[in-house]
Structure formats: C-alpha cells, structure tokens
Amino acid sequence: MDPQNIPEGKARPLVTVRVKLSGFLSSLVSESELEVEVAARSTVADLIGMLTERFGDAFRKAIVDREGRLHGGIVVMLNRRTVLPRKIAKTVINEESDLTILPLVGGG
Secondary structure, rough: OHHHHOOOOOOEEEEEEEEEOOOOOHHOOOOOOOEEEEEEEEHHHHHHHHHHHHHHHHHHHHHHHHOOOEOOOOOEEEOOOOOHHHOOOEEEOOOOOEEEEEEEEOOO
16 A cells, blocks of 8 residues: 555554764764654654654754754765755655764864
8 A cells, every 4th residue: 555545544654764863963862873763754854853852952953943944064865865955844765764964064
C-alpha cells in the first residue's frame, strides 16, 4: 500500500534514519551519531523538528531561528547531497537514509 494512501487513523510504518551531527552540535547533545525512527514519508523538516524536541532549547537555538528556519551557517545533507533550505519541508526521507547536520566553519 502506498504510504500516502493509508486510511486516516492508521499509523504510517516507521523508517530508520542515521543522523550524524558535526562540530559543536555533537558536543551540545553528547553524541555524534544516532539512529532515529520516523514515520514513512516524513520530511527533513519533520526530522529536524523531532531532533529539536529531543535535544532541547540549546540545540534548537543552534540550528533554527524563532520561525523554525535553518540558520544560514547550518548545512543539512541527506545521503551525501545538500538539501537546500527552501526544500527541507518537501524533501522526503526514505528507509536507511543518512542525514548529516553540520555547522559551517569560517576563519582564515
């Protein structure tokens, strides 16, 4: 059955996503890699929302602004491909995906 056509009231199957946090983000949550289960057809934005709930205010403030948009210095990659900020709410996560969240580092 197509997950988009599941009758209302029925739960969508879960998929497992490997999440990698780089730089100071991993020190905020005391782990750099974890596995998270999300409902099938969840988006990158859905997963980021779950992570901000799980890891709390400091993590949330580090990656998103008050409106829930990614900070300009945060890059999100799904299966080694950059997800543009304007596509985060539309990019669907599949089973066994790898999501990486990393802060940009500047200097000279």
